[in-house]
Amino acid sequence: MNAEELRKDFPILSERINGHRLVYLDNAATSQKPRQVIDAIRRYYEHDNSNVHRGVHTLGSRATEAYEAARERVARFIGARSPQEVVFTRGTTESLNMIAHGYARAKLGEGDEIVLPPSEHHSNLIPWQQAARATGATLRYLPLQPDGTIRLEDVEAAVTDRTKIVAIAHVSNVLGTVNPVREIAEIAHRHGAIIVVDGAQSVPHMPTDVVAMDCDFLAFSGHKMLGPTGIGVLYGKAELLAEMEPTYFGGEMIDVVDLYESTWKEAPWKFEGGTPIIAGAIGLAAAMDYLEKVGMAEIERHDAALAAKAVERLAEIDGVTIFGPPPGQSRAGLVTFNLGRVHPHDLATVLDARGVAIRAGHHCAQPLMRLFNVPATARASFYLYNTEEDVDALVDAVLEAKEFFGHAIG
């Protein structure tokens, strides 16, 4: 793949930021959108816009076809057995909350355990805290190695017949570690537990095969993978979605409504109460077309190579601390770091003045920040349109920040 060529598809990358070329390294927060996605959404609104699943008129049929075709697109992208295993949601957070609400609460009871690492994003942590509080179940945390990895022997020790759910990110949004979800799924299943995988940082950056992974649920967001905001996916094995209760009730999701009780459609439609996110689904399908054309395995290699180079060069700067796997060790396409005592907000402001956009803060992972004993960190995350020139710009800007704060902070 040729990142330099791909950049031309992304209009925003020609923005000048504070007089500099935009170096967009906040892809783990959200990705930029190619013209193909923007056009697909505009085309839908200009030619096909209508509500789905109800109109008898021509536009109603076109919109319904496009929306259901998007579902099939997603199913192919993640290797689902059927499009009916794909539920459209607002994003990863909503998907995970729907599982915790509609599935977990009915299954959990006193003495049951939910196993998860302390490095999870708040959206794969708080829903489980809430489910545990509501049912009397308890949370059991997996230990992290100093490099942020999780050892399978620790998973073996933590997962028992009391475990009902294992919740884990495929790729950590802070550490950049790739967790062995397939092996963890095998351990969970041996004990009769299900595994919920947060794919927010993995599905955009590597090939996904839910059957090979054998996950029971997978949640991810469209906006981190070139799609629009406001659309996400909840994948669930057909038999689990059949058991799972809807979270929202109302139009669109019903079968028969009576004065005192009602019945629902089958999955996935029973989970999509109200007018669904039609344009979002169409935009996500266009994003998946784009990504697949480039090639997910190519993208995975590209992002990881840039992150590896960034880690290597940042680690050479005196005063830089790298979190997660050290240089030379495998990691996904992001790097989290700090520069001495320079607060990440100050660092990010100096970088922004040079056109370099990074994330600074707790990354929605406060328990992990406490484990590191830092209030916040800086994070650079890469995607298919980033280049080695972007890594150079990042490193140069960090050196400038060091110079700028050096005299004051030491």
Added chain:
Amino acid sequence: MQLDDLYRQVIMDHYQHPRNRGTLDEGAISVDLRNPSCGDEIHLQLLVDDGIVKDVRFLGSGCSISMASASMMTEAIKGKSIEEAVDLAHAFRAMMRGEDVDLEQMGELEALQGVNKFPARIKCATLAWQALERAASVPTGGHVEEETLGE
């Protein structure tokens, strides 16, 4: 955008050498405030006697702007009446919104005026001042705990 507009020397000096950092004994009003979107936090204590801020201390963690602003605030309000301190807090927040304020009243705080050109950093500068406004509404010896700064 000029970084020197933001990181004025006096700000860096307060960041590096914070004034009135520490805690006060019992009888002081305490406020804990945090900005959940960035993790900055402050523990502010005021000793108010006869309506006058006799002493003030703070602890906290955050970026240079939030900690320098806290340090500069403690110097600015010590010895003032609680009403004057609240007036100054209102004026400071107006300055952060880019409104015209009496720069003479601001004194050294004028160095923070440049923050208003960095929208993402305004909350950093106002954290300590919001803590002060909360402290002013608490009776002596009272404590506002772990309150979270809203939008």
